[in-house]
Amino acid sequence: EVQLVESGGGLVQPGGSLRLSCAASGFTFSSQWMHWVRQAPGKGLVWVSVIKPDGSTTNYADSVKGRFTISRDNAKNTLYLQMNSLRAEDTAVYFCTRAGAPYAFDIWGQGTMVTVSS
Amino acid sequence: QSALTQPPSVSGSPGQSVTISCTGTSSDVGSYNRVSWYQQPPGTAPKLMIYEVTNRPSGVPDRFSGSKSGNTASLTISGLQAEDEADYYCFSYTSSSPFNVFGTGTKVTVL
Numbered sequence: 001e002v003q004l005v006e007s008g009g010g011l012v013q014p015g016g017s018l019r020l021s022c023a024a025s026g027f028t029f030s031s032q033w034m035h036w037v038r039q040a041p042g043k044g045l046v047w048v049s050v051i052k053p054d055g056s057t058t059n060y061a062d063s064v065k066g067r068f069t070i071s072r073d074n075a076k077n078t079l080y081l082q083m084n085s086l087r088a089e090d091t092a093v094y095f096c097t098r099a100g101a102p103y104a105f106d107i108w109g110q111g112t113m114v115t116v117s118s
Numbered sequence: 119q120s121a122l123t124q125p126p127s128v129s130g131s132p133g134q135s136v137t138i139s140c141t142g143t144s145s146d147v148g149s150y151n152r153v154s155w156y157q158q159p160p161g162t163a164p165k166l167m168i169y170e171v172t173n174r175p176s177g178v179p180d181r182f183s184g185s186k187s188g189n190t191a192s193l194t195i196s197g198l199q200a201e202d203e204a205d206y207y208c209f210s211y212t213s214s215s216p217f218n219v220f221g222t223g224t225k226v227t228v229l
Contacts, residue, residue, distance in 0.1 A: 044205075
């Protein structure tokens with residue numbers, strides 16, 4: 001079964017750090033562009049970051065650039081999002097997703113909740 | 119990069135058709151056939167419904183169709199059913215960094 005499973009969310013204080021993981025299974029992870037998308041409580045989807053299959057190219061939304069780092073370990077079939085200098089406005093459910101259809105996200109994880117609060 | 123503009127809500131009775139618009143600019147929707155649509159029932163992950171403006175993934179009912187005119191893409195749900203009640207989001211590639219943008223989202227209510 002093709003599956004993405006996120007983990008690593010939780011409660012963190014403003015200014016703190018957190019690393020999210022996304023374990024992939026059921027497909028050739030090393031061949032796929034992977035993205036992170038977030039959704040604040042009661043709000044819409046917001047694209048966060050993307051990484052090329054070999055990890056050589058990344059891109060970020062302006063709101064997280066310089067604070068978040070996307071990476072991947074193709075040997076472990078795992079995607080990561082290192083989040084530093086967290087702010088209250090980073091509070092959201094974070095989804096990892098596969099760009100398996102042309103310019104579209106065909107597989108999504110269940111999401112992991114990140115709460116930034118003192 | 120500003121979000122693509124969608125109406126906050128649309129509604130229809132069972133069996134009717136509803137159309138959701140997604141308005142961008144000549145830098146995104148207007149220049150590329152790289153628009154996709156996602157359905158998100160409450161408390162669940164999004165599901166891909168349409169990609170490359172008009173294409174349906176396998177398993178998506180043919181009641182869902184996509185189109186584009188100029189800077190506006192549209193998702194039409196024909197023969198509306200109770201299970202179609204959800205939030206819907208468009209997404210497009212853009213010519214400027216960060217090259218990816220979602221729409222503001224539309225809540226579909228089945229009356």
